Every structure is written in C-alpha cells, then in structure tokens.
Amino acid sequence: MLPTLNQDTINRLMTRRGAPALSLYQPTHRSFPERQQDPIRFRHLVERLTNALREQFPDGRHDSILEPFHAIQADHDFWNHNQDGLAIFAGEGYFDVIRLQRSVVEQAIANDRPYVKPLLRVVQSADRYQILCLTRDAIRLFEGNRYALDEISVPEDVATMEAALGSEMTPRGQHGFPQGSGRASERGDAMQHSAGGGGKQDEIDKDQERYFRAVDKAILEQRTRPSGLPLILVALPEQQAQFRRLSHNDRLLPDGIEMAPGAIDSGELKAKSWEVMLPQYIKRLEGLLDRYGESHGQGLATDQLEDIGSSTIGNRVATLLVEADRDIPAYVDSEDGSLMPAKEQGANAPDLLEELSIRVIEHGGEVIVVPPDRMPSRTGAAAIYRF
Template structure:
C-alpha cells in the first residue's frame, strides 16, 4: 500500500471507522537542513503508535500495518519538500497525508476512528486567511491567523515571475512606467504588455484558487497598487477574495506591516462571524434548537440534526461516541480504541454535511467545549 498526498478536505478516509485508525500530526520545516529533525520526530511518532498497537497485536501484525509509514520514513524526496506541518492518516486500506501551511503540535492517536480536530482547525477555523501580494512582475502568498502571518514557499517547479509564467510569449517592456504603476506609451507595444499582464494575473488567480482558496475556503486579502487591485478583481473568479484590500505595493512592506494591515481587515470579519454564530446559538437555545450537553449533542449528531457546531479548539475529552446509541463512553486516551469525544462529534457533523467551527476558549458561549445549533 502506497501513501497518497491529498489537498481536499475532508478526504473520504476521515469518515472510516472500525479496525485500527492511526492519526499523526507534527510540525515540519521547509529548510532542507532541518529535515533530519523532522524525520527523527516522525520516527518517535511511529514508535508511539507501535507501543499502543502492542497492547493488542503481534510484532508481525504491527510491522505489516505500519509498512506505509516505514516506507515514508525512507522517502527523502518527500521530506525535502515539506511545508509547515503534516497530518497523516492510516488504516488497513489507505494512507493519506496532508502537507499543511500551518505548524501543528506533535500528536499520535491510535483509535477505531481518526482524530481530525487539529485538521478541522486548519481548514475550518474562523480566523484563518490568506494574503496575496502582487504586482506586474511577481507575487507572494501568505498564510495567517490571529497569531501571526507566514510566507508560503511554493515548490521549486512553480513559476512565480511573469517572465517564467509567459516564457517566450512575454513582451519585453520598452516603455516608461510611473511610480504608481501606470504605463506610458503608444501603439501595439503597450497593448501587448497589457495583454501580458492580464494573462499573468489570470495565471495567479487560477493558481491561488486551485491550490489554496478552493481546498480551504479561507478569505483572501489582496495587497497591490490600486491599478493592479482593479485589474485583478476584474478578471478574478475567486469567491473568497475580500472586497477590501491593501492599496500598496507588497514589496515595499515588511511582513509585520502586511500582518497588521491584513489582520485589521480579517479581524472585523472574524469577530462578526463569531458574534453571529454565538447569537444564533443563544437564540436557538431559547427555542430548544441549540444545546451544549455532550450527551444530547452526540445523539443529535448521529441523527444528522446538527446544522452548525462550535467546538473549543484546545479542549480534549477522552472517550468515544457509540454510533448506535449516541451514548458517550469515557475511557483513558491511552486505550487503543479511545479518541476525543469532541472529535467524534465533529466527524459526525461533517459526515451529515453540517458545519464545524473551531473557536478559542474565550470565544465559546459554553463551558462544555461544544455549542450546537440544530436543524430541527
């Protein structure tokens, strides 16, 4: 069995239950000089899984089951092209890997279902966002949340400069350009250059949409001079592009300034969204269309009755939800068949096409770690 790197969330494997399900999270580094440390951490994670499996399985059974992870450990090409974090999911049928633009805490969980709450936090946290900086020559993409902003390093084979994107079709400019980005000149040369810029912007739009916006649904802030703000917005089909942008050349700003300016835009959206969800929850509770009881929420999750569930991002409740009755069975996390009750609820809600939103403790309207809005 070969491992597969995936981008779309949620992958079908995340809903698999029964048998052994191994979930591994860890931070990684883009710098090749630090890859050795990543591999050491990964080996430690695999050893944790081995010790947990040893409670119920023979050495031979463990080695057969973990074979994809052993092969991954030897894949130097894989480790040379990591991002900021890894999420790995393995069962007897499949092994999938997410390369993530967000650092994750080291964690290994062996259970009869996958532990997906950290992954949900990456894909469905209310505060995550991207920042796209562009001009007529190049572009950069940043990933941010309320804690900070980091530049995303693209793979070496991804063209970034306009000359690399257009290749032989690029028209060499021989006309003057003002500080504001406006081109001066006459005739076909100017027209060709404008066409080049349009093709380049269309390439950027498609690249960002397919690789970042579509898989995550995260809002996108544009940092560019007014001229390029207008040109990009005119051709962009990205529904997550925020109307308000930063009208400056991104190359003239340091990353801290970009973070401060972009977070001002995102914070208003973030606070508004969380406030709306909390208000919906409070209004629903008065009509018995919302609740925070773990037992009640787990049963309604099995029945497919949850429209939206808010989960406390750092809270972990050891145990599992019985898929037949919805009852919660409390067990220590070290047990091979034990996961996180909140994680089970999240999985059930996603499976029934509900929305899962991860919030920090200070934004949660409840103390139980869960606040659910019911469909009926």
C-alpha cells in the same frame, strides 16, 4: 511548500477505515538548533507507535506499515524543512504526511481509523486565511493565521503571465509604440494617432487584464472554494483596483495590502495581513454567536451534549461550535444518540467533540473551532439546528 490542508484533506482521511490505522502527531521546530531534536523525538514516537500497534493488533505483521516511518527517520533533508507540527497517517495502501502551522501534542495512536481531531482544530479554526501576492506578470500564494504564514503552491497554469497566456502573450522585446511613436504617445500627443496608434501598449494592457482574469478564476476554483478561506490581496494600488474590478471571488476581503509584493518581507507580511484579517475574524465570531443566540431563543440551538448527539443522527445540525483544546472522553451511541462514557483511557480514548464534528461534516454541516473565551457555553459544544 506547504501542502494545501483543507476540508478535502479531512474528508479523505475520514474515508480511510480499516485496522490497523496509525496516527502520529509531533511538534516540530523551524529553526536551528531547536530542530536538531525533532528526529530524536520522532524516533521515540515511532517506538511508542510500534508498541501501540503490537498491543492493539498482536496477531498482525507490522513491518510493511512501519517501514515508511523508519525511512523518514533516516531522511536528513526531511528534517531541514520543518514547520510547527507534523502529522502522519498510515494504513493499508496509504501513507500521508502533513506539515502543520501549529504545534500539536505528541501522540502515537493505533486504531481502526485515522485520528483527525487535531487536524479538525486546525482546518476549522476561524482565524485562517490566504494571501495572494500579485504583480503584473506573476503570483505567489500564502496560507496561515495570526501565528504562522507559509507559502503554498499556486496553480501552475497561472503562476506567471507567460504560463497563462502562452503564445498569445504580446512579445516584450519592444517597448512603447510602433513606428517610433512611443515618446509622443506617452505625452498624449496627436502624433500617436498618425503614427500607428497605441497598439503595442494597448495589447500589453489587455494581456494584464486577461492574466488577472485567469488568476482570479484559478484561485477561486482551485484554492478559495476548496479551503473556504478569506483571501487578502497584496499588490500595488493600481493593480489592486484592476484586479478587484474583474474579480468574482466572494471571499476576497475588501481591504488589502497596497504594496509591491517584492518590497515586503515575511515578518511584515504576517503582521500586515493579520491587521487586515483581525476585524473580519472578530466579525465572523460575533456573527456566529449572535446567530446562536437568536436560534437558541427560537428553540433551534442547544449546548446540551446529549441533545447534540441525537441531533447529529437526525441530521439536524447545520453549524457546530466546538471549544478549542478540549477533550471529552465519551462517544455517541449509534442507535439512539445517547452519550456513552469511554471505556478506554488516554490517547486511545474516543473524544466526543471529535465524533460530533465528524458526524456534522459527514452530513454537510459546518464545524467552527472557537477559542474558550468566545464559546457561548461551558459544555464544550454549541449547535445551531437546520430545523
């Protein structure tokens, strides 16, 4: 299953400082026979990474930091579970492997900190969402976008009703009502009351409500809040209604997919979920652009990179809009916020948009990656100020 890739992942990587820090990005393939080439391309990337490491840090011993890369290269099972991209980060005391739902440009970088810009572009994109597939006694969870959808882990303590309720769950061995009154109670006959009431079915219904409450709480706290992503519900109509009545998840979209999760295949799930998400995606982008326009008219927004750079030092930027798939080889002077052209070239050159994004995130701001045709500026960035 796809490890959860969210802002916490980015934050953890941004705290990893100290040379050497290795970053490897590779496009990969899900299906045979295309994926047969992935280990070969990986070997070439590791060779490039080795050369970059020796060039950047010629005095170090590099065998220990490179050994996990060689282990992955020889792991045939690893290459049978590819998605659309791969990112690996290595340094003193860590080796992080992240599979990606979007293809990435091949890169092999040795520096003094992990190179996280491609991950920023994935995590901060406005089209991502999660899907909760709900039945009366089990759940599954997916994460994706318009291009790809993959199953992710669910909190183990609510994966099934039995896991959530344990010994408190009503036994399922008996159906209907006690004392042989099931058929009468299903018809609504008065016999239900004289034969012991609706106890068994009532308890089963209460179990479902308790389970749905537990699911809502766990998904909200362990998946929605860390990711900040919208949530689409897939369930039968009656379970949709019950779950929505009790849910406290403010990221649960008002429209869902009213089908039994088991009756929908992965291709149909991706298509139907994007139909639900598309209006929300457009609404969010339009809201951001409207907010930028209003703030600009009040002197509380800018698209001038020099001003954005100095404002990140003063912690003024509340929201930063960044153009997708654009690089600007420059960096921000830490003293006065002025922009300095990059001395390095190619993959090792600093990227201004990445640095601005990291600065905004470190100060609690929001970064949104926007498609080029939706950007409100031509500079590659647009900032909305706090004050």
